Amino acid sequence: MITAATPVLSFVFFLLWINALPPLASMICGERWSRPLDGGRLWRDQQPIFGPHKTIRGLIASLLGGTLVAPLIGLTWWLGGACALLAMGGDLLSSFIKRRRTLSSGTEIVILDQLFEALFPTLLFALITNLSWWQMTAILLLFIVIAYWSSRFWHFIIFRPPLKNYPRQIRSTVRLREWRACHTPLARWQTFFNMTSFFTDLVVLAPLFKLTGLYEKGVANALNIQVVKKTFHFPALPEAFDQFRILFLSDLHLDGIESLTDTLIDSLRDIEVDLCLIGGDIRMQTYGPIAPCIRHLRRLLPHIQSQDGILGVLGNHDCLEMAPDFEETGLIMLINESWPIERNGEHIWIVGVDDPHFYKMANAEAAFRDVPAQAFTVFLAHSPEAYQEASQCNANLYLCGHTHGGQICLPNQRPIFTNSRAPRYTASGSWQYQKMTGYTSRGAGASSIPLRFHCPGEITLITLAKGDGILQAYSK
Template sequence: MEEKWDTPVDRGMQFSDGQPLLGNHKTIRGVVGGILAGGAGALILNLPLWAGVSIGMLSMAGDLLNSFIKRRLGKTEGQEFPVMDQFLEGALPLVVLVPLAQVSLAGGIYLLLIFVATAHAGAKFLNQILRAEPFAGYTRRLRSRTRFREWRGCQTIGYPFHPIINIERSLYYNAFMKTVFKGLGLYAKGKQNALDIHCRELEFVFPNLPPAFDQYTILFISDLHLDCMEGITEKAREVVYRLSPDLCILGGDYRTESWGSYSIAMENIKNLLANICPKDGIFAVLGNHDCLEMVSPLREIGVRFLINDNAAIERSGDRIWIAGVDDPYYFEGHDLEDAFIGIPENGFSILAAHTPAIFKAAAGFRPNLYLCGHTHAGQVQIPGIGPVITHARVPRKMIYGQWQFGSMMGYTSSGLGTSGLPVRFGCRGEVVLIRLKRGTKQPIQSSE
C-alpha cells in the first residue's frame, strides 16, 4: 500500500523528447494530499467543501502542469525555477476563489503575489534545509523531521530568531518551574543537591566474559550537561581524578539545553576529560541535546564516537566489542543493525545508547550489557512516589539503576549534570565505575 501511494503520477512515461512526462517527484500521495488539504482548509475557513476540493484540484493541476513545462525546458526534478514553480499552482485556484470570495481582479493579483512569495520561501526552506545534508560527511538518514530538529536546535545558533523558535522550553523551565521552586523556597537547596556528585561503583558478573577482561573497569558518564551551572565541572573533576579505568564511555547530552551555543559545554568537557586517561580510550554516543557538529571538536582530543558503529577491544588475544547508536529519543538516528555489524554472534558486547527506550529492539542483537542514561533518575523524586517525569516509556525498574531483560543486563545512570533546572531532589548526580567479572553469580553488589 505504501508503494502504491508513492507511485509517480506519470507512471514513468516519457514524452516525445525522451524526457519524463512529469517526473518521479509527482506522486499519487502528493496529489491526493493536496486535494485533501484543500478540502480541510475549506472546512477550517468555513467555505463550502466543494470549493476547497476544487481549489485543491486546481492547485495540483497547476503543479503538474508546471512540472510538465519544466521537463520540456530541460529542468531536472527538484531544480528551482523561481516564480514559475509557484505561479500556476497559485493562479489556477483563483478561478474558484476570486468569484467565491468576491475579490476584485487587483485583489486576486495581490493574493497571487503573496502566495508566490510565501511558497517560494517555503520551497527554498524545504529544498535547502529539510532535504539537504547540512555538511559533508552527514551520517544520519536524510529525513525532513530530523533535519528540522537539527536546524532548530543546532544550525540557527547566532541568528536573532534562534531563541524565539525555541521559546517554549525557556518559558516552561526558566519562567514557570524556576518560579515554582523559588516560591517553595527549594531552589537554593536543589542547586546544592545538584552539585553533590559521587562515584557509584558496580560489579557485573558474566559467565561468558573473556578471561583477559576479568576485573576490567569501565567509567560510564552520561548526561554531562556541563554548562548547566557554575562549579559542576570542578566537582566532577574532583570525583574522577582518582579513578584509573581501563575504558571510558560517554553516554551523551553534553550541553544543558537542546538549543543554543554549546561552546561552554565543549570547553568544560575538554577540562573534565583531561583528568581521565583510560588505557583503552574514550568512546561516546550522542544524546537528544547534542549536535552532530560537536563530534569533530571532541574527536580532536581523542574521543571516538560510535554513531551506529562498534569497536573491538583486545587483550591477550581476547576481545570484547563496544557498540554505540545515535540518539534514539529526539533525532531518532539509531540503527542497531549498523551498530552490530561485524560483531560475532557469540562475541561479548556492550551497547551504549543515550536512553533505555530501545531495550526490546536491542535485546534482539544480544548485547551482554546495555549502558544508558537520559532519565536523570527523574532528577526530582517525591518521597514515597519516586520520579514523576522520566522522559522514557520503559518499565520503572529501568528508570534508574541495574536491571535485566532476558539475558541482557542493563544499567541506567542518573547522569552527572541536570537538565531544565539545575536542581535535584531524591537522587544524586553520578559517574559510574563498572567492574566486569567472569563468574556465574548475578551482580548484586552496589557501593556508594
C-alpha cells in the first residue's frame, strides 16, 4: 500500500491520472470508438442522460489506466481499477445533474465537475487505508483546485478557437503547438526544450563555426541573396497570362539577421511584377514575440511593386494568431483558400494551404473548393510536403520553400539535411511530379543559425509562358 508519508499527494496524482485519461483518449483517437455511454438516449425530460462526451472509450481508458498505474504508487491493481470505476461513476453523476438542469455537454460548473469524481474513490481509498478526515479533505481540496485549472487549460487553450472564424479543424495537438508557438511567456522553456535548436545552435554548429572563424563568413553568405529568374511553360495557361510575372519570396525570417530587410529592399528596388507570393516563415524563431518580424514586414512590403497585390501562406514558424497582424500590413493570407487573378476576362487561381510540415493542417481539397474545374492553378504551400494532394487536385504549378535548399550544403550545393518528409528531389529548384511542375525556393533568410554555406538565399522571379518549352533558369 501507499507509504504513510505520501498518501495524500500520491492519491491526488492517481485521481488526476484516471480522470485525465478520457480526454486524452479523445485527443488520440479522435472520432474512433466514441460511442456515448447512454447510447444517445434521452431521459424523461427529453434531455440526454449523460451527453455525447461520456463514452465507452473513456470508461475503458480510465479503467485500464487506473489498473496499470496503481501498483506503481503502491496500490493493488484491483483497488486502482475500483477507484477508476468510482471516479467515472462520479463524473457520470455530475453530467446527469447538469443534463437535468438543461446544461449542454461541456458546460463547466466549478466544484460540481470535480467533486464526485474525487469523492467516491477517496471514500473507498480511506476505507481501505484508514485515512484521517483531514487527509481526505486535503485530497479533495487539492484535486478540485488542480483539476479546475487543468480543465481551464484544456478547454480554453487546447480546444478553444483562438480567432473569430477559426479556419482550422480544431485538433488538440495543433492547438497545443499554437499555444507553445504564440505565447511569449513560454519562450524560455520552449528554447530549452526545443532540442533540435539546442543541438544545432548551442552544441554543434554555432561553436564549430565560431571556433573555425567561419561564423562571420556564414552570415555574409546569408546576406548574399541572388535573384533567380525562371520561366515555366504551360499549354493550359490562359492567353491573357502569357508572360505573367510572379515574385516568389519564401522563408524570409526577417528578424533573424539585422540587416536582412535592408538587403531585400535593395534587391527589390528595380523589380516590377504582376503578383507577389510569400511562402511562409516570416518569423525567425518558432516561439516568442512576433512584433519584431511584423516591424520588418511593414518596412519591406511597400517596396514590393506588384500590380495584383501580395498573397501569402503560413509556415511552420508562423502560428495562426499571427495571420491578422500579417494582413494588417497588406499581406493577404490564404489558409486553405483560393484567390482568383483576372486578365481580360480570363482567370488563374492562386491556391494557398496551411502549413503541411509542423502543424500539418494543409487541406488541398478545401483550398480548391471554389476553384472552377479545368482552371489554371498555382498551388502555394510552405513546404513541398503537400505535393501529392496538390497533384490529385490537378494543380499546374506548385511553389514552396521551407527546406532553405539545405542552407548549409556540400560544395556541390547538395543539401545535408532537408527537414522535409517529401522526396529529396523536391528540396531545391525545379522538379516534376506526374503532370504538375514544382519549384522549391532556397528562401531569402536563414533559420536556426543565421549562416549559409554553398547555398545562397534567393529571390525568385517566375514568368508564366503559354505553350510547351524547356525550363529556363539563371541567376543575377
